[in-house]
Amino acid sequence: xxxxxxxxxxxxxxxxxxxxxxxxxxxxxxxxxxxxxxxxxxxxxxxxxxxxxxxxxxxxxxxxxxxxxxxxxxxxxxxxxxxxxxxxxxxxxxxxxxxxxxxxxxxxxxxxxxxxxxxxxxxxxxxxxxxxxxxxxxxxxxxxxxxxxxxxxxxxxxxxxxxxxxxxxxxxxxxxxxxxxxxxxxxxxxxxxxxxxxxxxxxxxxxxxxxxxxxxxxxxxxxxxxxxxx
Amino acid sequence: xxxxxxxxxxxxxxxxxxxxxxxxxxxxxxxxxxxxxxxxxxxxxxxxxxxxxxxxxxxxxxxxxxxxxxxxxxxxxxxxxxxxxxxxxxxxxxxxxxxxxxxxxxxxxxxxxxxxxxxxxxxxxxxxxxxxxxxxxxxxxxxxxxxxxxxxxxxxxxxxxxxxxxxxxxxxxxxxxxxxxxxxxxxxxxxxxxxxxxxxxxxxxxxxxxxxxxxxxxxxxxxxxx
Numbered sequence: 109x110x111x112x113x114x115x116x117x118x119x120x121x122x123x124x125x126x127x128x129x130x131x132x133x134x135x136x137x138x139x140x141x142x143x144x145x146x147x148x149x150x151x152x153x154x155x156x157x158x159x160x161x162x163x164x165x166x167x168x169x170x171x172x173x174x175x176x177x178x179x180x181x182x183x184x185x186x187x188x189x190x191x192x193x194x195x196x197x198x199x200x201x202x203x204x205x206x207x208x209x210x211x212x213x214x215x216x217x218x219x220x221x222x223x224x225x226x227x228x229x230x231x232x233x234x235x236x237x238x239x240x241x242x243x244x245x246x247x248x249x250x251x252x253x254x255x256x257x258x259x260x261x262x263x264x265x266x267x268x269x270x271x272x273x274x275x276x277x278x279x280x281x282x283x284x285x286x287x288x289x290x291x292x293x294x295x296x297x298x299x300x301x302x303x304x305x306x307x308x309x310x311x312x313x314x315x316x317x318x319x320x321x322x323x324x325x326x327x328x329x330x331x332x333x334x335x336x337x338x
Numbered sequence: 339x340x341x342x343x344x345x346x347x348x349x350x351x352x353x354x355x356x357x358x359x360x361x362x363x364x365x366x367x368x369x370x371x372x373x374x375x376x377x378x379x380x381x382x383x384x385x386x387x388x389x390x391x392x393x394x395x396x397x398x399x400x401x402x403x404x405x406x407x408x409x410x411x412x413x414x415x416x417x418x419x420x421x422x423x424x425x426x427x428x429x430x431x432x433x434x435x436x437x438x439x440x441x442x443x444x445x446x447x448x449x450x451x452x453x454x455x456x457x458x459x460x461x462x463x464x465x466x467x468x469x470x471x472x473x474x475x476x477x478x479x480x481x482x483x484x485x486x487x488x489x490x491x492x493x494x495x496x497x498x499x500x501x502x503x504x505x506x507x508x509x510x511x512x513x514x515x516x517x518x519x520x521x522x523x524x525x526x527x528x529x530x531x532x533x534x535x536x537x538x539x540x541x542x543x544x545x546x547x548x549x550x551x552x553x554x555x556x557x558x559x560x561x562x563x564x
Contacts, residue, residue: 121428180554184546186508189519189539196523197532200348201341275502278413285415285512292416296423305424312416319411327407330456 120304127306131298135310138294145280145290148208149215150273156220161227161261162253182221188282190214195286207288211280219276226268230261267329274322278315291315351533358525358534365521366541368435372517373504375439380446380503381496387447388454392480402451409448414506417441422513434513446503453496457488494557501553505546518542 164175182190195210205213234257242252262269284293291311298307391402409417422437432440461484469479511520518541525534 117428122424180547180550181543184505184550185539185542186505186519186546188508188511189535189542192519192523193532193535193539196526197349197535200532201345278411281413281415282509292413292419296419299423299427303427305420305427308416308420308424312412312420315413315416316408316411320407323407323410327410327452330452 122305122309124304124306127298127302127304128310131295131302131307131310134294134298135291135307135314138289138291138311139314141289141294142277142280142291145211145283145288146277148212149219149280150276152212152216153219153223153276156216157223157227158258160220160224161231164224164228165231165253179221179224182217183225185218187214187218187279188285190218191282191286207283207286210286211283211288215276215279219272219279222272222275223269226265226272227258227261229268230265231257233264234260267326270322270329271326274319274326277319281315348532349536351531354525354529354531354533355537358521358529358537361516361521361525362518362534362537362541365516365518365538366545368515369507369517369541369545372435372439372507372510372515376442376446376504376507377500379439379443381450381500383443383447384450385454387451388458389480389485391451391455392458392484393476406448406451409444410452412445414441414445414503415509415512417444418509418513434510434515437513438507438510438515442503442506442509445506446500449499449503450496453492453499454488457490457492458484460491461487490560493560497553497556501546501549504549505542508542518545 160175160179163171166172191210191214194205194213195207198205198210238256238260239252242256243249247255280290281292283290284296287293289297291314292308295307295311299305387402387406391399418437418441421432421441422434425432458480465483465487466479469483470476474482507517508519510517511523514520516524518538522534522538525537526532
C-alpha cells in the first residue's frame with residue numbers, strides 16, 4: 109500500500125470525485141431549494157423595501173420617526189437572531205410558521221429594511237423638480253411615484269440594489285440552521301452520511317460558480333461609482 | 339391564561355430572564371471580543387492587500403483579485419461550516435471561536451480590500467505624478483499622499499460593510515460558540531421558555547443600534563460634497 113501524504117489526505121477529504129458523484133443528487137435538491145428560496149425572499153424583501161421607501165417620502169413625523177426606528181432595529185439585529193426568534197420563539201405562544209414561514213418573515217423584516225434604506229437614498233437623489241413637474245402635468249401622487257420617481261431612483265442606486273441582492277442570496281444559507289433543506293443543509297447531510305467533507309466543498313464551489321459573475325460585475329460598477337464621486 | 343399573559347410569560351418571563359442574564363452578559367463579552375478581533379485583523383489584511391495590489395505585480399494581482407472575489411461570493415456560514423465541520427475530516431481541529439473568527443476575518447478582508455482599492459484608484463493620477471516629481475519614492479507617495487486621500491472616501495462604505503460583517507458573529511453560535519445567540523439558545527432549551535431569546539435580541543440591539551445610528555451619521559458627515 110502506498111504511503112498517504114498530507115496532500116493525498118487533503119485531496120481525498122475535500123476533492124473526492126467519488127463522493128461528489130454519490131452526493132450530487134442530494135446537493136442538486138439543495139441547489140433547487142436555494143434557488144427557490146432566493147426567488148421567494150428577494151421579491152418579498154424588495155416589496156418591503158419599496159413600501160418603506162415610499163412611506164419615508166411622507167413628511168409627517170408620525171410616519172417618519174417610527175419608520176426610522178423600525179428600519180434601524182431590523183438593521184441592527186443579526187438576521188440569524190431574527191430567524192431563530194421567529195422559528196423557535198413564536199411556537200411558544202402557539203404561532204408555528206415552520207422553516208419556510210420563519211425564513212420568509214425573518215427575511216422580509218431584515219432585507220426589507222436594507223432595501224428600504226437603499227431605495228430611500230435613491231428617491232432622495234431624484235431632483236424635486238421632477239416630482240413637481242410630474243404633479244403639475246396632472247399625474248397623481250401615486251402615478252408620479254410609479255412612473256417618474258421610482259424608475260429614476262432605481263437607476264441611481266442600481267449597484268447598491270444588486271449588491272444587496274447578492275447578500276440576500278448568500279444569506280439564504282442561514283436557513284440551514286432551521287433545517288430547511290437548502291444547499292448548505294443538504295451538504296451537511298451528505299457529509300454526515302459519507303464521513304467526508306467533499307460535499308461541503310462541492311456546495312462552496314456551487315455557490316462560487318453561481319455568484320462569481322455577479323461579484324465581477326459589481327466590482328466594476330462600484331469602482332466606477334466611487335471614482336465618479338470626486 | 340389569557341393571550342396577553344401567555345405572551346408576557348413566554349417572552350418577558352422575569353424569573354427566567356434573571357436566571358439567564360449572567361450567561362447572556364458573558365455571551366455579550368464574547369461577541370464583543372470576537373467582533374473586535376475580526377475588525378482589527380480583517381481591516382489590516384484588507385489594507386495590506388490593497389497596498390500590495392498598488393505595486394501592480396501582474397500575477398500577484400490576479401491572485402489577490404481571485405481571493406477577494408472568492409470571499410465576496412461565498413456565504414460566511416458556508417466558510418465557517420467548511421472550517422469547523424470539514425477540516426476535522428482531514429485531521430485538523432479548529433475551535434468554533436477560531437473558525438468563526440478566521441472566516442469572518444477573511445470575508446472582511448475581501449470586502450475592505452475592494453473598498454480600499456477603489457479608494458486608491460479614485461485618487462487622480464496627477465497626485466501621483468506631482469508627488470513623485472517632488473522626489474518622493476513610490477512607498478512615500480502611497481503612504482503620505484495617496485492613502486490619506488483614499489481613506490477619506492472609503493469611510494462611509496467601509497463603516498456599513500464592517501457593521502454588516504460584524505453582525506455575522508451571531509453565526510458563531512452554529513459552531514457551538516457561547517456568544518449572545520449561543521447563550522440565548524442554550525437558555526431556551528434548558529428553561530423551555532423563549533425569554534432568553536428576548537434578552538439576546540435586546541443585547542444585540544444594545545450592541546448594534548448605536549453602531550447603526552453612528553454609521554448613518556458617518557454616511558452624511560463624510561459624504562463627498564459634489
